[in-house]
Amino acid sequence: MGFTWFISKRIAFSKGNKKNLSQIIIRIGQTAVAIGIIVSVITLAIGLGSKKAIKQKMADFNGHITIRSYDSNNSFNSSRLNKKSVQLNHIKENGEVSKIQEYATKSGVIRTQTSFAGVILKGVSSDFDRDRFEKFMVKGSIPQYSVNEISNEVIMSEKIAKELNLDINSSFIMFFVKENQDPVYRRFILKGLFRTDIKQIDDVFLIGDIQHIQKLNKWNREDIGGYDIYIKDIEDLDSVFNNIEEFVGYNNFAEKATTTFSQINDWIQIFDTNILIILTIMMVVVVINIIMVLLILIIERTNSIGMLKTLGASNRKIRKIFINYTLFIMLPGLIIGNIIAIVLLYIQKYFEIIKLNPENYYVSTVPVYINFFHILIISGSALLISGLVLLIPSYLISKITPIKAIKFQ
Known part of the structure; x- marks a missing residue:
């Protein structure tokens, strides 16, 4: 175990740490991280769930992919399909x-x-x-x-x-x-x-x-x-469509459900932008709070920094200690935030507590799509981004000298 990692763990999990005056600030930071994770996970689950549910509804009525005659065009009256030119056997061989x-x-x-x-x-x-x-x-x-x-x-x-x-x-x-x-x-x-x-x-x-x-x-x-x-899966629609399109035959064409209901599809594509904006805002909130916690920790432990420098620790190692320490502080917020978000999502999934007006949203309840890989990416991204951003305020440590630390005391 490395020196910086060992010291970070001892500081983070020390019993005496609970008596620090900065503990309230740390709790605020952890709460902000938890709220950011809750909002991010729920936003992603609902956004993707809504897209999937609406697209699936469109497809379940008309088919994910429709083959019809060019003579039909956009008419409500079907023209006779040229069945002989449709290579139905090849389409059926597609495993999807x-x-x-x-x-x-x-x-x-x-x-x-x-x-x-x-x-x-x-x-x-x-x-x-x-x-x-x-x-x-x-x-x-x-x-x-x-x-x-x-x-x-x-x-x-x-x-x-x-x-x-x-x-x-x-x-x-x-x-x-x-x-x-x-x-x-x-x-x-x-x-x-x-x-x-x-x-x-x-x-x-x-x-x-x-x-x-x-x-x-x-x-x-x-x-x-x-x-x-x-x-089998609406998310594979584009790739399956490209394969099937080769076998529709002469004077026929294939159309995806998302094209048939293009206005609805354009509307749900806006979800991607909304999801990205919310995730970005939440990530900024998390990062700002973690930076605040780090700065407070540096100020509070100026004496410790001076002592470590006196004992020969380099600025780089001390910075790593505090960055690791701050990330340790984030972990409870990440864990609690994920647990709360997952519980709330499962409650909505099975009990459908939150209702919607289907005339406006095409679904009668808020749909959710729970993907633990997505949840892992959100948590991992929060840790990674915070770790990188913390490099900037951690440079304050290099400005602290043992003499200044003693005067600060």
């Missing part, structure tokens, strides 16, 4: 792909006795991932669709149902307008209500049997509007 399902969309109008609403029917088939969609359900059940018979059962957003005064098992008429043709009517039965908290979805979508759209478009049973592709 967890699910692929068919879909098609068709715009129409729902009319009731008292109201009407323009909506989009998203047609799905027997491969519809009902388990994934279950978390969005607020009432009723998800119909089971089959290739053997056409189903008139649908689910729609809770918001649309309220506007149209519809409830479970209600029947309603939806008509589809075709160019230069009379409107085509279809009667549906409402079997369930869902809520995603994403306005662009809840305002317009209902889900039904894809066979209705195939008949309306005069397609064959094999014809579809596109594929919804789900991957």
